[in-house]
Amino acid sequence: MDWSQNLDFENIGNWPKPAKATVVVLTFALILSLGYFWDTSSLFKSLDTAKNREADLRQLFEQRQSLASNLDQYKSQMKEIERRFSRLLAQLPGKTEVHELLSDISRTGVSSGLEFELFKPETEEPIDFYAELPIQLQVRGRYHEFGNFVSEIATLSRIVTLHDFEIRQHDKESDELVLKAIAKTYRYLDEQEIKDLAQSKKK
Numbered sequence: 001m002d003w004s005q006n007l008d009f010e011n012i013g014n015w016p017k018p019a020k021a022t023v024v025v026l027t028f029a030l031i032l033s034l035g036y037f038w039d040t041s042s043l044f045k046s047l048d049t050a051k052n053r054e055a056d057l058r059q060l061f062e063q064r065q066s067l068a069s070n071l072d073q074y075k076s077q078m079k080e081i082e083r084r085f086s087r088l089l090a091q092l093p094g095k096t097e098v099h100e101l102l103s104d105i106s107r108t109g110v111s112s113g114l115e116f117e118l119f120k121p122e123t124e125e126p127i128d129f130y131a132e133l134p135i136q137l138q139v140r141g142r143y144h145e146f147g148n149f150v151s152e153i154a155t156l157s158r159i160v161t162l163h164d165f166e167i168r169q170h171d172k173e174s175d176e177l178v179l180k181a182i183a184k185t186y187r188y189l190d191e192q193e194i195k196d197l198a199q200s201k202k203k
Contacts, residue, residue: 098133098187101158105135105183108156112149114141117178126189126197135183140170146179153183160185 067074102121109116118138124131139149146167153160163182170176189197 098185101156101160101185102135104156104158105153105160105185108152109137109139109149112141112152113145114139114149114179118180126193128197129194130186130188131193133185133187135185136180137183138178138180140176140178142175143177146177158185 106116106119116137116139118136120136122134122136124133139146141149150162153162161184163184164180166180168178168180170178
């Protein structure tokens with residue numbers, strides 16, 4: 001007897017046992033399928049995430065292992081950098097030494113055979129742990145005397161840099177030249193000055 005065509009879906013209780021069994025089996029299979037979809041597929045996603053995480057952790061481990069193996073070398077490099085920094089810092093005069101340095105620059109120009117027409121220190125500009133002091137220079141002399149001056153400036157024990165060079169002839173009847181430039185020297189700030197600078201930057 002073909003009961004599959006005579007099933008009343010509004011009266012499932014009166015279905016034949018084979019039909020009921022089929023519905024139960026299909027329902028159970030559907031539940032299993034949904035469970036697999038929601039549970040097992042999420043597990044696969046978690047597995048993929050874990051694999052990706054493992055790759056990232058392995059790469060991080062290799063990077064840190066490389067850093068650890070080179071730690072002594074990095075420490076040695078840091079000590080060398082600190083030594084170089086200390087040497088450079090020693091070339092920056094303190095507040096009380098700036099006047100002496102300005103005198104050194106002036107004496108260097110005179111000993112090179114130059115005549116100063118302008119020697120004007122400008123306002124200091126604090127920058128981090130040091131201050132920059134620009135000086136307007138205008139000197140008169142001959143070309144080789146300018147060269148001697150620049151060479152002597154480079155040999156000073158303190159750092160002095162020259163900027164914005166401008167050379168022109170003094171007059172038509174003379175072989176003298178006029179050099180205009182800005183000399184910059186630097187000094188380190190004391191602890192109180194560094195604190196004051198930090199507070200002014202916060203404001």
